[in-house]
Amino acid sequence: MKVEQLFTGCLAEMAYYIESNGEVAIVDPLRETEPYLEMAKANNAKIKYIFLTHFHADFVSGQYDLAQKTGAKIVFGPNATAEYDIYNGKDGEDFPLGGGKLTLIHTPGHTMESSSYLITDEEGNTPCILTGDALFIGDVGRPDLAVKQGTLTEADLAGHLFDSLRNKIMTLPDDIIVYPNHGAGSACGKNMSSETFDTLGNQKKTNYALRADMTKEEFIVEVTTGLKPPPQYFPNNVKMNKSINTSIDDVLHKGTTPLDPATFKEMSEQKDVLVIDTRSKEAYTEEGTVSGAWFIGIDGSFAPWVGALVTNIQQKIIFIADDETRVNEIVTRFSRVGYDNTQGYLAGGIKNWKAQGFDVDKIGSISAAKFAEMLAEGSMEKPTDVRKESEYLSEHVKGVENFPLDDINANFAEIDTSKAYFLHCASGYRSLIASSIFKANGVENVTDVRGGFKDLKETNAPLTEYVCPTTLL
Numbered sequence: 001m002k003v004e005q006l007f008t009g010c011l012a013e014m015a016y017y018i019e020s021n022g023e024v025a026i027v028d029p030l031r032e033t034e035p036y037l038e039m040a041k042a043n044n045a046k047i048k049y050i051f052l053t054h055f056h057a058d059f060v061s062g063q064y065d066l067a068q069k070t071g072a073k074i075v076f077g078p079n080a081t082a083e084y085d086i087y088n089g090k091d092g093e094d095f096p097l098g099g100g101k102l103t104l105i106h107t108p109g110h111t112m113e114s115s116s117y118l119i120t121d122e123e124g125n126t127p128c129i130l131t132g133d134a135l136f137i138g139d140v141g142r143p144d145l146a147v148k149q150g151t152l153t154e155a156d157l158a159g160h161l162f163d164s165l166r167n168k169i170m171t172l173p174d175d176i177i178v179y180p181n182h183g184a185g186s187a188c189g190k191n192m193s194s195e196t197f198d199t200l201g202n203q204k205k206t207n208y209a210l211r212a213d214m215t216k217e218e219f220i221v222e223v224t225t226g227l228k229p230p231p232q233y234f235p236n237n238v239k240m241n242k243s244i245n246t247s248i249d250d251v252l253h254k255g256t257t258p259l260d261p262a263t264f265k266e267m268s269e270q271k272d273v274l275v276i277d278t279r280s281k282e283a284y285t286e287e288g289t290v291s292g293a294w295f296i297g298i299d300g301s302f303a304p305w306v307g308a309l310v311t312n313i314q315q316k317i318i319f320i321a322d323d324e325t326r327v328n329e330i331v332t333r334f335s336r337v338g339y340d341n342t343q344g345y346l347a348g349g350i351k352n353w354k355a356q357g358f359d360v361d362k363i364g365s366i367s368a369a370k371f372a373e374m375l376a377e378g379s380m381e382k383p384t385d386v387r388k389e390s391e392y393l394s395e396h397v398k399g400v401e402n403f404p405l406d407d408i409n410a411n412f413a414e415i416d417t418s419k420a421y422f423l424h425c426a427s428g429y430r431s432l433i434a435s436s437i438f439k440a441n442g443v444e445n446v447t448d449v450r451g452g453f454k455d456l457k458e459t460n461a462p463l464t465e466y467v468c469p470t471t472l473l
């Protein structure tokens, strides 16, 4: 039995390719279908099943398109309902695959249909279990996403999760490998490890939620404490995962349309079109950009930031890329979080834009040392830290206010557009996104601080005392 973990850094997501004797099961596929089709083809194998651990909230999974192309059966756990054909597996049901099998283990809690899949190999051994968002490395799935007003509370879901973990997973052998659906950086939990798998025995020793002497009441309190509201796109992605959406091939076809600079300009001036500049931080700041464009660099946590910041999931988007060979990837990464309305990209990039005589906008930027110097002189109107509140509270530069990028849409009314803002984050990615949105929303005088808090710590800027962030939960 071959079990391959397919890690996608941007979403901190793990899909799985499982194969035995020419038969394949894909677990929790991303929106695109090509990688899975190619893997099966390269191994001369046939995709028989597409298993879902649950309806994902943080990405749009590709089961419908993949099933259309392969004829594979889509399997969810009990209680799942969708607009398309699915098979609801029962707790304990076996799904033969080549010379082995996958056994569905219903593990409700993160959501009510949540299920894990125990793998039995050709020799009858059970080397691993795919736990979805029931059990992560170092954490468990958040129990607040599937709340149903009046009938199912966060505490009810946490209680189900406690029972699932204690009765269905922790009873398995200690040497079994746990393969979860997410790792550090995902908003599906609050304290995930950057490791992508571990033995169950080790998790019992190190994962706070699996403590041997923990009562159900303690578990409910601990997993529900310190949860931040989920990103705004989560409910939209759950809805899309239950629906039939535009096929990924059609999304890619439209999204990768090359737009000459004149057409791009005309579209960028339409009120219902958003320009997103996906280039590197350096290219964006040094070469300038199209007026009104938001910076969300492709080489960062691109999709989660698109999801967190672009409030209309049907938003018409045109984009600027560093490299035209990456436009397919960029459109795919938009659609992984449900932004399917990309309309094309700037053909020939910003160089072609300039060559055609169109103007560029620039965001000013300064080094951390310059920021520290200006702060000491008292010559900055609005020095601002756009990291999360928890990061700010743990340690920050004295005299700098907190205005988290995560909440920029909700709180923008607090911004005085006539003032001069100097924005920093941890290392320079989020502050540049924030700077571009400030500028697009009418703040003329905005400056990005390169290198962020990481570089500021190397200067003589006065810092608050470090408080371990976990004590702030």
Ligand SMILES: [Fe+2]
Residues within 6 Å of the ligand: 054, 055, 056, 057, 058, 110, 133, 141, 188
């Ligand atoms: Fe999830």
